[in-house]
Amino acid sequence: MTAAAPSSTDVLIVGAGIAGASLAAALAPYRRVTMIEAEDMPGRHATGRSAAFWHESYGGAGVQPLSAASFALLDNPPAAFSDRGFLLPRTALTLGRQDEAAAVDAFVAEFSGQGVDVTRLAGASVAAKIPGLRPAWTEGAYEPACRDIDVGALHAAYLRAAKRAGASLVTRAPLRSGRRSGAGWEVRTAAGTIGAAVVVNAAGAWADEVAALCGVAPIGIQPLRRTVLQVRLGVAVSADLPLVVHVGGDFYFKGESEGRVWLSPHDETPMAACDAVPDEIDVALAIDRLQSVVDWPVAAVERKWAGLRSFAPDRMPVFGADVGEPGFIWCAGQGGVGIQTAPAISALLAAQLGAPAPGGAIGAVDPVPFAPTRFG
DSSP: OBOOOOSEEEEEEEOOSHHHHHHHHHHTTTSOEEEEOSSSSTTTTTGGGOOOEEOTTTTOTTTHHHHHHHHHHHHSOOTTTOSSOSEEEOOEEEEEOGGGHHHHHHHHHHHHTTTOOOEEEETHHHHTTSTTBOTTOOEEEEETTOEEEOHHHHHHHHHHHHHHTTOEEEOSOOEEEEEEETTEEEEEETTEEEEEEEEEEOOGGGHHHHHHHTTOOOOOOEEEEEEEEEEEESSOOOTTOOEEEETTSSOEEEEEETTEEEEEOOOOEEOOSSOOOOOHHHHHHHHHHHHHHBOOOEEEEEEEEEEEEEEOTTSSOEEEEOSSOTTEEEEEOBTTOHHHHHHHHHHHHHHHTTSOOOOHHHHTSOOGGGSGGGGO
16 A cells, blocks of 8 residues: 655655554554555554463553453454455463562452452462463463454555555655644654644654654653564473463463474563564573473574563553644554453543544543643
């Protein structure tokens, strides 16, 4: 759907990853929408490097309403959007050592109080979920509703829906500057200058940089590097292993295929926005942490990659009009939950920009806690 830069548009979305593409799909039936993407294809950075799961408790209690409300579209989308769902079977186990029992108890109390299907496990019931689990790891919280997400299919579906509704995508078009011009904006890009009534900042790790280039005060979006690797094991481990997440945030891993797992040391290294690459120290740390949990020998590291997860100061997503510039719209700070919350965030934000208010579970979510005005 790549096109030449138009001279004008109603809504100019900066970034065509999952945040920008999902918003374009939701808004294009009601406004003229153009996405500009700095790379030669959308989804090169955080979207294309996601570990790809829907985990209702992931991201914390504040994010959970967005994740829960997004499940229906991800699981059973309208036929016009996709002829199949985007979720694949998986479960999740939040894991702790014996001395972390209180933390697991608190996790279960918090999320069960919000309606999450989570069951407290201990001892042998924990060991039964993970073959080769070392004896110190006795505490767990089990979530049967966790799923893998086919991120590539979801992103492509949003781009197709946006195109069908008339949205355009301009690639190799990094934003150079933006300035107020009358009632709208004059935005200079590498592909040409575009006039727009509204600018949406969906630039991920580059969100604060885009704001500054438009003369808008940054809100403190910090990119953090996250490392993931695929390892081949020296023992047979099933592909349907749960997503295993440390209650203290030191690791997660999940089955990928027979005898292979994806794992991460859950690293969060602050850095400037860039094309992130893994650090060998973090690769080694991931393996060390895995082997402190299970007795699986690692035969080989088959793949390794890194991506930038970007967070607002309070680690909550940010979407809505800037506190000082109402024509500048934020859609940023999704951290590691941007894929699993995209249906809700895009529908709620589109409603602020001219689309009808969403109904159902998404319509019941209060967008106020996610508004940029909380930083004003």
